[in-house]
Amino acid sequence: MQLQPKILIYGYGNPGRKDDGLGSVFVDLLKKWLDSERIKNVELENDYQLNIEDALTISEKDLVVFVDASIENIDDYCLTRVEAEDSKIEFSMHAVSASFILDMSNQLYDKDPETYLLHIKGYEWDYKEELTDKATINLNKALNFIKERILDPGSFKDHVIKIKG
Amino acid sequence: MSRKITIEPVTRVEGHGKVTIHLDSEGNVTQTRLHIVEFRGFERFVQGRPYWEAPVLVQRLCGICPVSHHLAAAKALDVIVGAGTGNGLTATGEKMRRLMHYGQMFQSHTLHFFHLVSPDLLFGIDADPAIRNIIGVALKHKDLAVQGVMMRKYGQEVIKATAGKKIHGTGAIPGGINKNLSIEERDLLLNGGDMMNADKMVEWAQGALDFFKGYHKANSDFIDNFAKFPSNHLSLVRKDGALDFYHGVLRSVDFEGNKILHDIDYQGYLDYIAEEVRPWTYMKFPFMKEIGEDNGWYRVGPLARLNTCDFIPSPLAQKEFEIYKAYTNGKPNNICMHTHWARLIEILHSAEIIRDLLNDPDLQGNDLVTKGTKTKEGVGLLEAPRGTLFHHYRINDNDQIEMANLIVSTTNNNEPMNRSVNYVAKNYMTGQKEITEGMMNAVEVSIRAYDPCLSCATHALGKMPLEISLIDSDDNIIDKKKSK
Numbered sequence: 001m002q003l004q005p006k007i008l009i010y011g012y013g014n015p016g017r018k019d020d021g022l023g024s025v026f027v028d029l030l031k032k033w034l035d036s037e038r039i040k041n042v043e044l045e046n047d048y049q050l051n052i053e054d055a056l057t058i059s060e061k062d063l064v065v066f067v068d069a070s071i072e073n074i075d076d077y078c079l080t081r082v083e084a085e086d087s088k089i090e091f092s093m094h095a096v097s098a099s100f101i102l103d104m105s106n107q108l109y110d111k112d113p114e115t116y117l118l119h120i121k122g123y124e125w126d127y128k129e130e131l132t133d134k135a136t137i138n139l140n141k142a143l144n145f146i147k148e149r150i151l152d153p154g155s156f157k158d159h160v161i162k163i164k165g
Numbered sequence: 166m167s168r169k170i171t172i173e174p175v176t177r178v179e180g181h182g183k184v185t186i187h188l189d190s191e192g193n194v195t196q197t198r199l200h201i202v203e204f205r206g207f208e209r210f211v212q213g214r215p216y217w218e219a220p221v222l223v224q225r226l227c228g229i230c231p232v233s234h235h236l237a238a239a240k241a242l243d244v245i246v247g248a249g250t251g252n253g254l255t256a257t258g259e260k261m262r263r264l265m266h267y268g269q270m271f272q273s274h275t276l277h278f279f280h281l282v283s284p285d286l287l288f289g290i291d292a293d294p295a296i297r298n299i300i301g302v303a304l305k306h307k308d309l310a311v312q313g314v315m316m317r318k319y320g321q322e323v324i325k326a327t328a329g330k331k332i333h334g335t336g337a338i339p340g341g342i343n344k345n346l347s348i349e350e351r352d353l354l355l356n357g358g359d360m361m362n363a364d365k366m367v368e369w370a371q372g373a374l375d376f377f378k379g380y381h382k383a384n385s386d387f388i389d390n391f392a393k394f395p396s397n398h399l400s401l402v403r404k405d406g407a408l409d410f411y412h413g414v415l416r417s418v419d420f421e422g423n424k425i426l427h428d429i430d431y432q433g434y435l436d437y438i439a440e441e442v443r444p445w446t447y448m449k450f451p452f453m454k455e456i457g458e459d460n461g462w463y464r465v466g467p468l469a470r471l472n473t474c475d476f477i478p479s480p481l482a483q484k485e486f487e488i489y490k491a492y493t494n495g496k497p498n499n500i501c502m503h504t505h506w507a508r509l510i511e512i513l514h515s516a517e518i519i520r521d522l523l524n525d526p527d528l529q530g531n532d533l534v535t536k537g538t539k540t541k542e543g544v545g546l547l548e549a550p551r552g553t554l555f556h557h558y559r560i561n562d563n564d565q566i567e568m569a570n571l572i573v574s575t576t577n578n579n580e581p582m583n584r585s586v587n588y589v590a591k592n593y594m595t596g597q598k599e600i601t602e603g604m605m606n607a608v609e610v611s612i613r614a615y616d617p618c619l620s621c622a623t624h625a626l627g628k629m630p631l632e633i634s635l636i637d638s639d640d641n642i643i644d645k646k647k648s649k
Contacts, residue, residue, distance in 0.1 A: 016210075016225025047331065048231070052280055052299060053318040096280075100300070107303040108311055127210040129224070 004041035005153050008113075009146070011055070012047050013069050019122025019135040022069040024121065030142055034135035034150075036042040042150055050096050055104035059111035061151055065146065070119035072163050073155075077142035081160045082157060083117040116156055119163070182606055182617075183632045184586055187394020190638040192596035197587040200446050201617060203576070208569040216242055216560045219569075223556070230323055230618065231335065232269035233549035236262055236411070237556040239337035240545030245560060246338035247264060250432055251412035257530035258341035263411050264522045265327035265336055270410055271366070271515040272320020274467075274508050277616045279313025282395065282505050285613075286380045289607045297606075309376070314370045315360050315513075316545065322361070323519060326350040341534035348529065355523045362522035367481065370513040374485060375510050381601030392585045392611040395420035397453065397462065398469035401548050402428070408482075408514065410548040417453060417463055417474045422497050425453060431546040434555060440572065450579050451572055462580035463568035465552025466615060467507035472497040479521070482514035499584055504614045514636035547575050551616050571622050575617045585611035599644045600633055608633060 009030060011023030027046045034042055045057065050066070058064045066082070084103035098117050105111045120142045122135045131139065149156050186195040208618040211222055224231035239262070244250055254262070284297045287305060296304075303310035321331055326346060328334025337343055356362050381388045397420065401413035415434065417426040425519075426437055439460045440449035450463035463469070477483045489498070489506060500508070522528065542559040551574035559568040575582075587609045593604045609631060633642040 014225060016222070051317065053314050053321060053324055056314055056318065103300050104303065104310075104314075107300055108307065108314065129225075165389065 001015050001037040004018060006060070006129070007150065007153065008045060008058060008061040008064045009042060009067065010045040010047075010050075010058075010064065011067040012049055012084045014023060014048050015128055016127060018124045018126050018128050019131055020069050020125055021129070021131060022120045022122055022135055024137055026067045026139060026143065027119075029139075030146065033147060035141075039150065050098060052087060052096065052101075052104060054101045055108055058101060058113055058115065061113045064102075064113050064115045064154065065118055065149075065156075066116070067118045067120065068098075069122035069144075071122065072119060073075045074119055074121050076138040077145065078158070078161050078163060079145075079159050080117050080119065080120035080163060082156070084112070101114050114156070118146065130136040131160075168264055182612070183634070185634045185636060186590045187596055187636045188594075188638060188643075189437075192598075194587070194590045196594050197590045198445060198584065199579075199586045199612065201579070202450055209565050211558075211568075211569050213565050215564055216245060216558065217370060217564075218564050219566060220339075221333060221335055223571075224333055230269060230273055230549050231549070232265055232328060233547065233554050234556070235328065235334060236266055236337050236544045237547050237554045238558070239339060240547060241543040241556045241558050242339035243341075243535075244432070244543025245540055245558065246339040247539055248535040249537070250430070253535050254341050255530065255532040255535055256527040257345055258533055258535065259411075259523055260525060260527050261327055261342040261345060261533075262337055264346070264528065265324060265334075266411050267515045267518045267522070268320045268323025268327065270320075270550055271370075271512060272317050272324070273521060274424075274512045274515070275313060275316040275320060275373075276503065277550070278377075278460065278509060279316070280511065281413050281517060281613055281616070283309065283313070283376075285610055286377070286384075290610050292611075306496040309373075312372070316366060316369055317368055319354075319361055322357075323354060326354060327634040328570045331339065334477060337457060338534065340536060343533065344525075345530055345533065351523055355520075358443075361608070363373070363516070363523055366516040367513070370509070370516040371481060374506075374509040374513055376615045377506055381506065387486070388502045389500055392588045392614070393427075394501070394584055394588060395459075395499045396464045396581055397425060397456075398497060398552055399426065399453075400463055400470040400473045401431070401546060404428070407475040407478045408470060408476070408486075408511075409478075410511075410515075412547065415546070415553075418473055418497055420497055422472075422495075422500050424595040425455060426483060431555075432544050434544060434546070434557075438555075438572070440576075448576055448579050449572075451577050452580075463577070464581045465574055466504060466550075467511050467576040468501075468504040469552060470548060471507045471510065477510070477514055479514050479517035481517055482510050485510045485513060501611065502616045508616075535565065551575055551618055552577050568644075573618070575615070578615045578617065582612055582615050582617060585614065593597075594635065597635070600635055602645045603632075605633060605646055 010029035013020040013042050014025040015021030024046050027044045048092055064124045084100040084106050102115050116143045121138050123132050183200040185198045191197050205435035220235045223234040223238045238414045257506045280299050282304055288297045309501035327332050337581040397417055400414045400419040403413045415426050416428050417432045418424055439454050440451045442449055452458050552572050555572035557570040558566055561567045589607045591609050632647045634642050637643050
């Protein structure tokens with residue numbers, strides 16, 4: 001029997017700021033599907049933002065997908081490959097990028113999991129615990145996309161795009 | 166000719182800081198302003214919601230210190246449900262909350278030191294940003310970087326064990342706590358393997374402090390003089406004057422150590438503290454009413470706490486406190502960069518308190534909640550990692566929140582942060598026509614000492630952290646730079 005890869009799906013963002021909660025809601029919905037399908041090789045994580053200890057978390061996985069709300073120039077959702085990359089420290093904000101986490105995993109633990117970032121287009125960011133209708137549509141499309149990939153983990157790399165500036 | 170600076174709506178949700186520096190015709194700095202996004206609108210967000218939801222709802226404020234908001238709200242609601250003002254909880258209720266809070270202090274301070282400050286110290290503030298980060302630390306001092314990760318993770322595990330989960334914890338409820346600490350949870354935190362146990366955290370906290378002291382010894386001119394200015398200092402202290410992050414009375418001292426607020430009950434904070442509104446920013450400027458708007462501003466946070474307290478109630482941190490106090494001959498410390506020193510002493514203290522609490526059998530008690538006679542209004546204060554945090558709620562007859570007032574730590578530090586920026590601008594940018602990397606770094610380092618928390622809310626991809634504009638006497642922007 002072929003060994004299943006250890007997959008981590010990691011949604012982040014603030015569910016109290018409307019569409020910034022896309023990553024969090026994504027993980028909640030995916031959990032229901034994973035439970036119903038009895039899929040055991042996928043772990044879920046959910047946080048406001050990425051932080052340094054996540055380097056240890058991802059270092060123990062074969063494949064990682066970060067999920068975040070996006071204000072970038074995309075239609076609904078897209079998958080990009082995360083490359084390890086350092087970045088300068090900032091005066092605050094404390095949060096770090098997925099590429100930074102991957103670089104830390106490389107440097108501290110000599111681990112380089114196959115890592116992706118799922119961008120889901122969001123539109124509004126006010127204090128409210130609900131997604132906009134348009135973001136919800138994007139969320140559902142992105143969910144279906146990831147479900148297909150989880151069933152065929154080797155296909156993640158075939159669906160990567162580059163985001164136009 | 167004056168120039169009106171407008172913060173556009175998008176800036177309010179982006180969560181980045183903006184600095185503007187005005188020069189006169191000879192290139193002298195005439196005005197500096199730090200614009201930081203604030204929790205504008207959040208008080209309205211909780212209005213109309215049942216009061217018992219507040220400790221969970223307010224965690225939406227911040228991804229770094231949700232526990233501080235969680236507990237400050239719970240403390241205010243303790244008053245409303247008649248469970249006293251910080252002294253009415255059961256032993257298990259109070260100690261579980263304390264463990265949660267000290268876990269929060271430990272992880273937040275650790276993150277700040279290892280992730281944000283240690284690169285500045287190891288490589289210097291003028292170093293290339295490509296190496297001046299924790300990856301650079303990992304390459305040069307892997308053990309230090311690994312310790313930073315594990316200490317932060319340990320603090321998160323303490324929070325998870327006490328609050329129920331890492332984010333949106335529900336541990337603290339009005340009048341107490343909804344779970345105790347199981348033996349399994351306790352043992353994991355006390356003895357959890359080589360890298361994750363309470364003794365190791367104390368050891369590493371001491372090591373980080375020793376690292377800073379060594380750096381200070383070799384770089385005292387920079388550490389002792391960068392962005393240094395006198396100020397008042399404010400914090401909670403325990404009734405006997407001890408450092409206490411969870412509860413106490415409100416004390417403030419001036420730059421020479423004279424007491425201004427004499428250990429007051431914070432339920433009456435509005436009699437002593439007010440907030441000034443300035444037209445160029447949404448963030449208010451708190452001040453002590455007794456002294457007034459011009460001179461009544463104050464610092465909060467580690468530097469302030471070690472200036473207001475009389476002693477630290479844990480042996481290793483107390484020993485370090487004595488060394489620290491001796492450096493300024495027992496007088497208040499007004500040195501901006503010594504905030505890092507104070508923060509490291511607080512990390513050590515937090516580690517000691519966590520270890521002590523884990524050995525306390527009260528944490529396995531089952532008497533979790535105190536009930537009393539309900540009132541309509543309550544105030545909850547605590548010492549969050551960045552400083553004193555105020556939560557104030559009033560409810561209506563339907564148990565809905567009808568008024569909320571929050572003064573967060575970063576707001577309390579608004580004036581000091583502006584003064585730090587002003588110091589850097591005058592020392593680094595006078596006569597300059599462009600913003601160099603070194604200037605940019607100096608501004609960041611001066612603000613970073615306060616570990617400010619921005620709106621801390623939206624972090625969607627594509628956001629920006631810091632922007633600095635240099636403006637000439639004709640109000641033309643002569644240079645503008647953004648952090649990459």
